Amino acid sequence: MSSAPAAGESPAAETGAAEAPVPHARENAVSRAYRTTAAAPTPAAEPDGEELLSREEIEQLQLSRLQATIRHAYENVPAYRELYDAHGVGPGDLQSLEDLAKFPFTDKEFLRRAYPFKAFAVPREQLRRVHASSGTTGKPTVVGYTAGDIERWATLLARCMRVSGARPGDLVHNAYGYGLFTGGLGAHYGIEKLGATAVPMSGGQTEKQVQLITDFQPRVIMCTPTYLLALADAFSAAGIDPRETSLEVGILGAEPWTEEMRHEIEKTFGMTACDIYGLSEVMGPGVAGESAERKDGSTIWEDHFRPEIIDPMTEEVLPTGQHGELVFTTLTKEALPIIRYRTHDLTRLLPGTVRPGHRRMGRITGRTDDMIILRGVNLFPTQIEEIALGISGLSPHFQLEITRPGTMDQMTVHIERRPDVSAAEGQAAGAELQQRIKTTIGCSCEVQVAEPDTLARSSGKLRRVYDKRPK
Numbered sequence: 001m002s003s004a005p006a007a008g009e010s011p012a013a014e015t016g017a018a019e020a021p022v023p024h025a026r027e028n029a030v031s032r033a034y035r036t037t038a039a040a041p042t043p044a045a046e047p048d049g050e051e052l053l054s055r056e057e058i059e060q061l062q063l064s065r066l067q068a069t070i071r072h073a074y075e076n077v078p079a080y081r082e083l084y085d086a087h088g089v090g091p092g093d094l095q096s097l098e099d100l101a102k103f104p105f106t107d108k109e110f111l112r113r114a115y116p117f118k119a120f121a122v123p124r125e126q127l128r129r130v131h132a133s134s135g136t137t138g139k140p141t142v143v144g145y146t147a148g149d150i151e152r153w154a155t156l157l158a159r160c161m162r163v164s165g166a167r168p169g170d171l172v173h174n175a176y177g178y179g180l181f182t183g184g185l186g187a188h189y190g191i192e193k194l195g196a197t198a199v200p201m202s203g204g205q206t207e208k209q210v211q212l213i214t215d216f217q218p219r220v221i222m223c224t225p226t227y228l229l230a231l232a233d234a235f236s237a238a239g240i241d242p243r244e245t246s247l248e249v250g251i252l253g254a255e256p257w258t259e260e261m262r263h264e265i266e267k268t269f270g271m272t273a274c275d276i277y278g279l280s281e282v283m284g285p286g287v288a289g290e291s292a293e294r295k296d297g298s299t300i301w302e303d304h305f306r307p308e309i310i311d312p313m314t315e316e317v318l319p320t321g322q323h324g325e326l327v328f329t330t331l332t333k334e335a336l337p338i339i340r341y342r343t344h345d346l347t348r349l350l351p352g353t354v355r356p357g358h359r360r361m362g363r364i365t366g367r368t369d370d371m372i373i374l375r376g377v378n379l380f381p382t383q384i385e386e387i388a389l390g391i392s393g394l395s396p397h398f399q400l401e402i403t404r405p406g407t408m409d410q411m412t413v414h415i416e417r418r419p420d421v422s423a424a425e426g427q428a429a430g431a432e433l434q435q436r437i438k439t440t441i442g443c444s445c446e447v448q449v450a451e452p453d454t455l456a457r458s459s460g461k462l463r464r465v466y467d468k469r470p471k
């Protein structure tokens, strides 16, 4: 018998100088017979070249890609040509990154007017997939991808997963919804790209999820933070301590969540919880992802997206570090180039850390359209989450109800007490919440403490606000 290392084993493995090869790198009888690429290292298992570029290199790349994107949009999407002609700008006007500010913004309405396929810069036949995001009113926004777009999306998703602590060979329970929503399939392709194993569970069927997690023993879970809380309750109801499950890493996003919620989830499951951000119009999940080592906000993959922060009222571009509305321009999308898209998400940009060439974003504190204006005071549901989770008797399960009993608007916070405190202790905690909302946010509201497990749970994005004011 030959003593040469088996195909797919690294030579260093022989000497014991390096770690054993990861399982995905091994060749087997079938891959040998069919000469598949199973023996090649998964491309997404290690940081790729663009991920490691310096800030200066990123900005050079951004400029050339931005010029190409604006030209591509102008030449192939009549809606962009009309918009730019009306503003007296064109592809030749972009000579520096700062010149981007000369171009007008786009928004959901711009895409809705192009319903269903008029925003695409390639013939429909070249799309390999469409997704759609349902608005609360009117027609959905349709987004589409070429084969190359899907490949890049998978690579960026795999990047996010890797920095968040997922590894090739991991079993990944994917509870983002599959279908027109970009969450499920977007994550799915990233899982495969990383060289991990996808369990394509989708959202809902919570008892079945509990069973499969118990039986399959995944190390990683991907879902919304509020759905993970619903799963925690379901584990407890099944007599299983969530800390006893195999889950070690949560890659959570698609809705706003706070640092306090991260602590709650990490404590409940004994896991590391990282943020992942994205939106359908710009790509889907994976526009930015958070490092497990640092947990200091999501790194935006700036080789593919140019972010800006603007003042939502004046539309002026704000410097790195200042809070405002996030605006994105895609740099490599073929099917649906998006230029200066107003996300309505509120956050700030921060210098890169884990990938110094790519800036980070702070947590999303809310959306401009989710802001509650209560008798002149502006507030977001995340502020209530932050305060409530600092009070020991209260659970993270709450809803905000806005009514107008007379001439004045009123907000009622419905929040469950934790199962391990008495009803009386729950009432006291509710009174404390009311007081703290008054002193920290500056608005008076009513707090109603509900019994455990009585408020609606999410199976994806949770609805926090119920606006019952007369229209």
Ligand code: DLL
Pocket (backbone or CB within 6 Å): 133, 176, 181, 182, 183, 252, 253, 254, 255, 256, 257, 275, 276, 277, 278, 279, 280, 281, 284, 285, 286, 343, 345, 364, 367
């Ligand atoms: O929610 C894509 C996604 C799926 C992201 C799975 C992460 C994980 P849309 O349905 O188009 O796409 O909704 C996009 O969701 O503009 C934000 O308001 C919100 N959002 C997404 N990720 C986060 C996050 C997907 N990490 C909208 N934190 C965005 C806060 C988020 N809000």
